[in-house]
Amino acid sequence: MDLCLLTRKSDIEWWIDPHGAMRVPGIIYATEGLVREMDAKVYEQVANVATLPGIERASYAMPDAHWGYGFPIGGVAAFDADRGGVVSAGGVGFDISCGVRTLHTGLTRQDVDPLKKQLADELSRSVPAGVGSVGRLHLGRGEMDAMLAGGARWAVEQGYGTAADLDRIEEHGCMAAAKPEEVSAHAKERQRDEMGTLGSGNHYLEVQHVVQIFDAAVASAFRLHEGDIVVSVHCGSRGLGHQIGTEFLKRMVVSAAGHGIELPDRELACAPIDSPLGAAYLGAMRAAINCALANRQIITHLVRKAFAQIVPKAELPLLYDVSHNTCKVESHRVGSVVKRLFVHRKGATRAFGPGHPDLPAAFAAIGQPVLIGGTMGTASYILVGTADGLARSFGSSCHGAGRSMSRHQALKQWRGRQVIDELASRGIVIRSPSSRGVAEEAPGAYKDVTAVVDAADRAGLSRKVARLEPVVCVKG
Amino acid sequence: MTRAARWEHFDHSADIGVRGVGPTKEAAFEQIALALTATITDPAVVRPNVAVEILCEAPSDELLVVDWLNALVYEMATRHMLFSVFTVILEDSRLTGTAWGEPVDIGRHAPAVEVKGATYTALRVAQDPDGAWVAECVVDV
Numbered sequence: 176m177d178l179c180l181l182t183r184k185s186d187i188e189w190w191i192d193p194h195g196a197m198r199v200p201g202i203i204y205a206t207e208g209l210v211r212e213m214d215a216k217v218y219e220q221v222a223n224v225a226t227l228p229g230i231e232r233a234s235y236a237m238p239d240a241h242w243g244y245g246f247p248i249g250g251v252a253a254f255d256a257d258r259g260g261v262v263s264a265g266g267v268g269f270d271i272s273c274g275v276r277t278l279h280t281g282l283t284r285q286d287v288d289p290l291k292k293q294l295a296d297e298l299s300r301s302v303p304a305g306v307g308s309v310g311r312l313h314l315g316r317g318e319m320d321a322m323l324a325g326g327a328r329w330a331v332e333q334g335y336g337t338a339a340d341l342d343r344i345e346e347h348g349c350m351a352a353a354k355p356e357e358v359s360a361h362a363k364e365r366q367r368d369e370m371g372t373l374g375s376g377n378h379y380l381e382v383q384h385v386v387q388i389f390d391a392a393v394a395s396a397f398r399l400h401e402g403d404i405v406v407s408v409h410c411g412s413r414g415l416g417h418q419i420g421t422e423f424l425k426r427m428v429v430s431a432a433g434h435g436i437e438l439p440d441r442e443l444a445c446a447p448i449d450s451p452l453g454a455a456y457l458g459a460m461r462a463a464i465n466c467a468l469a470n471r472q473i474i475t476h477l478v479r480k481a482f483a484q485i486v487p488k489a490e491l492p493l494l495y496d497v498s499h500n501t502c503k504v505e506s507h508r509v510g511s512v513v514k515r516l517f518v519h520r521k522g523a524t525r526a527f528g529p530g531h532p533d534l535p536a537a538f539a540a541i542g543q544p545v546l547i548g549g550t551m552g553t554a555s556y557i558l559v560g561t562a563d564g565l566a567r568s569f570g571s572s573c574h575g576a577g578r579s580m581s582r583h584q585a586l587k588q589w590r591g592r593q594v595i596d597e598l599a600s601r602g603i604v605i606r607s608p609s610s611r612g613v614a615e616e617a618p619g620a621y622k623d624v625t626a627v628v629d630a631a632d633r634a635g636l637s638r639k640v641a642r643l644e645p646v647v648c649v650k651g
Numbered sequence: 652m653t654r655a656a657r658w659e660h661f662d663h664s665a666d667i668g669v670r671g672v673g674p675t676k677e678a679a680f681e682q683i684a685l686a687l688t689a690t691i692t693d694p695a696v697v698r699p700n701v702a703v704e705i706l707c708e709a710p711s712d713e714l715l716v717v718d719w720l721n722a723l724v725y726e727m728a729t730r731h732m733l734f735s736v737f738t739v740i741l742e743d744s745r746l747t748g749t750a751w752g753e754p755v756d757i758g759r760h761a762p763a764v765e766v767k768g769a770t771y772t773a774l775r776v777a778q779d780p781d782g783a784w785v786a787e788c789v790v791d792v
Contacts, residue, residue, distance in 0.1 A: 214664055242664045244770050244791065269767040269791045306691060306762030307731050307755030365728050375765040376792045414728045417767040417791075421721050425714065428771065441771035581662040582764070582792070611763035651765070 176213040187634045191218065191234075196439070197225040203236040204568065204634040209626060212579065216242035223439040224252050228447070229260025231509050231516055235568045237523050238630035239577035239622065244268065245442030248522035251571040253507060255514055256448040261436065262456055263445035264427050266519035268500040269420035271460055272467030273378075273411030275546040276344075276496035277557065278475065280482065280489045282404040284384045287486070287646060291604050294382060294485045295647040299606035301481040302380055302474055304373035304651040306609075312370045312473065319363050322370070323355035323415075326465030327496075330472035336479075336493075340472065342535045343493040345525065348472070350465050354458025358415065359422055362459075365414030366466060371473035375612060375651030377575075378410040379548070380478065383555060383643035390640045393559050396541045397494060399641050406482075406491065407555060407643070408474050409548045411500070412467035419463050423456045448517055457502070464501060471496060494557075495544040497524050499574045505533070507569055518569050526572035526637040528562035545637040547628055548575045551605060551648040552598050552618030556628045558637035572637040576624035585620040586611065594618075598648075607650040616650060658686035661773075663789045668773055669720070670787035676712065676776070679784040680719055680739040684750065687720055687769075688734055690790060691727075692760040697735035699751030707746040712776040716786045719746055720769035731755050733762070767791040 181189040181203070189210055191201030201221035203210060217240050224246055225234035231253050240249030245265030254260030280287075287294065303310055314322060322329045327348030331338055341348035373380055385403040388394045399405070412419075427444035431437075434447055446452040475493065482489040502519045509516075527534055528542040538544070542560035549555040553576070564570045580588075591610030594617045598605055607613050625642075632639045656678045661668035667690050671682030688694045703726050707718040719739070727733060734752030755762060767790075774788040 216664075244772050244789075248665060269770075305757070306765045307757055307760075309731070361725060365725060367729075368731075369728075375763075376767075418725065421724075421768040424771070425709075425718070428714070429710065441774070444771075578665045581664060582667050583660050583662050608757050609761050609763045611761060615763060 176210055176215055176218050178210060180218055187630060191222050193225065197222055199225050199230050199233050201225050202233045203240065204630065204636060205238040206626065206630045209238055209630055212622065213240060214242040217247045220245065220247040221250065223443055224250060226439055227261050227443065227445060228436065229254040229258040231255055237571065237573040239573040239575055239627045241577045243521060245440050246519065246521040249573060249577065250521045251519065251523045251568055253516040253518040253569050254448065255516055260448050260517060261445035262448050262453045262502055262517055263443060263519060264420055264423040264456060265442040265444050266521055267460055267502050268521050269417045270411040271416035271420060271463035271500055272498040273500050274467060274496060274498035275407055275409045275548050276471050276475065277494040277546050278406045278478065278491040279398060279494055280404045280406060280491055282486060282489050283402045284404060287382065287404050290485055291647050295604040295606045295649065297481040297485050298380060298478065298647065299649045301477045302373055302649060303371065304608065304649055305375050308372055309368040310371035313368055314370060319366065320355040322469050323358060323462035323465050324353050325349055326468035327472040330469040335473045335476035340475065340493045342537065344468060344496040345498060348468055350461045352458065353461035353465050355462050357455045357458040358419060358462050362415045362418035365418045369413040370470060371477060372413060373410050373474065373651050374413055377616060378651050379551065380649040381407050381645050382647035383407055383645055385641050386644045387642040390638060393541055393640045397544055397557065397640060399557065405643060406478055407546065407548065408471055410470060410474065412463040413470060415466045416463040419459045423459065426452060460502060464498065467498065495546060497546050499524060507565065520571055522574050523571045524574045525570060526560035526564050527570045528560040528564055530562060545572050547573060549624035550576055550618040550621045551616065551645055551650065552603065553624055555643045556639060557641045557643065558628065558631065559640050560637055561635055563635050564637060567634065568636055573627050573631045576621040576627055578620055579622045580620040582615040585615050585617050589614045589617040603645050604647045605650065612650060656682050658682040658689065660686060660689065666789050666791050668787060668789045670785065672783050672785050674783065676784045677739045677741055679786040680716060681737040683716060683720065683786045684723055684737040687723060687766065687790060690766060690792060691762045691764060692733060694735040696760060697733045698753045699736040700753045701751065703730065703750045705748040705750060708744055710744060713774050715744065715746055716776050717769045717771060717774065717788060719748060720790065723750060724766050724768055726750065733760055764792045
């Protein structure tokens with residue numbers, strides 16, 4: 176991105192001053208190096224989001240922002256229904272409520288090292304991953320609607336995990352006001368065989384070890400210590416979310432003119448929050464959030480069973496579960512008033528700080544864990560939300576490294592076998608049904624996750640707590 | 652002079668661009684479907700054993716090609732199939748298509764990635780000055 180287009184507010188905050196149809200400024204939180212690396216399309220997309228009706232404060236981009244669909248990936252924007260605000264299917268994305276959850280294990284590196292190949296085999300056998308894989312659970316119509324209304328709470332009622340897990344999930348595991356009746360028969364059909372499956376692409380299941388603690392007090396409150404083994408799962412609402420995204424995107428494109436909305440980009444397709452289409456999308460999107468929460472809950476159960484087979488002494492309580500692609504109704508201060516806003520996070524993590532009323536009791540005094548996924552060869556990070564983040568970015572932070580190279584380019588540069596062998600030489604065990612999939616996800620095809628996380632920390636969006644490195648990675 | 656029908660991929664930072672080129676609009680639609688399969692596996696290893704009929708309708712060529720690709724994504728996901736031969740008939744705003752393929756065989760197809768959906772990004776259906784029809788967009792994987 177050309178720095179000349181931006182106003183530098185500090186070494187970590189860059190503004191796109193309102194011009195043309197922009198109603199608010201664009202604000203990018205990133206170091207100069209990260210801004211330079213960003214695609215010019217990010218500038219265009221941040222500015223386009225700022226033109227949408229009812230937007231409040233600013234159109235934000237997180238440090239990992241890259242070229243997305245309508246919204247940049249790493250984009251955050253909030254809308255006020257009372258000012259004609261909109262809800263955007265493009266602003267949530269195709270993989271609704273894609274997110275990360277991290278589980279403790281009670282194990283150390285010494286416990287796992289001699290068993291990591293067996294663990295990798297058992298995990299890849301237990302958790303269906305990749306194209307054409309099907310889950311062991313097949314939902315009929317009534318069960319499907321119950322799952323879409325109940326989320327992880329439904330999954331726990333079916334015997335997947337425990338009630339204690341629900342306190343460690345956003346929305347306590349169940350997104351309210353979901354409307355399964357707004358989810359099409361096609362979307363439900365696409366999900367019928369996909370419960371408890373990981374998917375493919377950048378989705379993964381990783382056994383990780385804690386290699387560094389940055390904030391001992393918060394790490395202790397999160398029960399994280401150097402040398403600990405944890406498990407992280409990255410996946411979303413599977414076919415159901417994708418189908419909802421696809422269908423509503425088209426409906427919103429076709430109806431935009433009728434709603435008096437001029438779209439600078441078709442992918443910004445949106446509808447007034449108060450319109451029948453806006454309400455239908457919100458109901459379906461919330462059902463998809465529940466699908467993602469239920470899916471990660473079922474996978475958690477499968478992971479626990481796999482660990483019990485290989486390391487019986489392991490116990491895997493949930494640290495936390497965060498979602499990246501959502502629109503949620505939240506209270507935020509705008510000027511001197513507090514408003515209920517529809518906050519879109521597209522490839523961005525909610526990062527509420529200490530004292531926020533929406534946090535579970537365990538994190539009320541310290542802020543929520545912010546789980547940032549890296550690549551299978553580098554690192555992941557756990558951060559903590561900040562109280563100041565509310566004013567900076569509606570309480571949002573980055574979500575991952577973000578790609579620096581297309582899949583096409585990655586395939587030209589690496590072979591899957593070569594990536595697997597190189598990681599094996601560093602003690603990282605990879606399991607994947609697709610060698611080409613591994614090549615496309617090569618660690619070198621991603622931005623430096625450490626630079627992204629450092630920028631989020633310096634910008635005050637969230638603060639670093641621990642660095643995790645992979646031991647075993649199961650890819651789709 | 653129009654060139655022979657072909658497909659190709661183009662770069663998108665996080666995902667993949669698919670492009671079909673052909674002497675007719677129908678041929679471009681058939682080729683972009685092959686480009687879609689090629690994001691997942693080599694189309695040459697997918698046996699065209701089973702036919703699936705597809706109908707789509709949309710108010711413009713561009714929305715129609717996205718609908719066509721999304722219909723294929725849906726059929727692949729729900730039937731657990733991959734496709735390698737396509738025929739398309741276009742009449743006004745309607746598309747009647749057939750996709751031939753077979754059930755996914757993880758060992759033989761080694762599918763790389765699952766397509767979540769076709770998008771309106773870099774979306775274009777047009778006839779180039781040399782007479783060739785081009786259909787292209789980015790697919791989210």
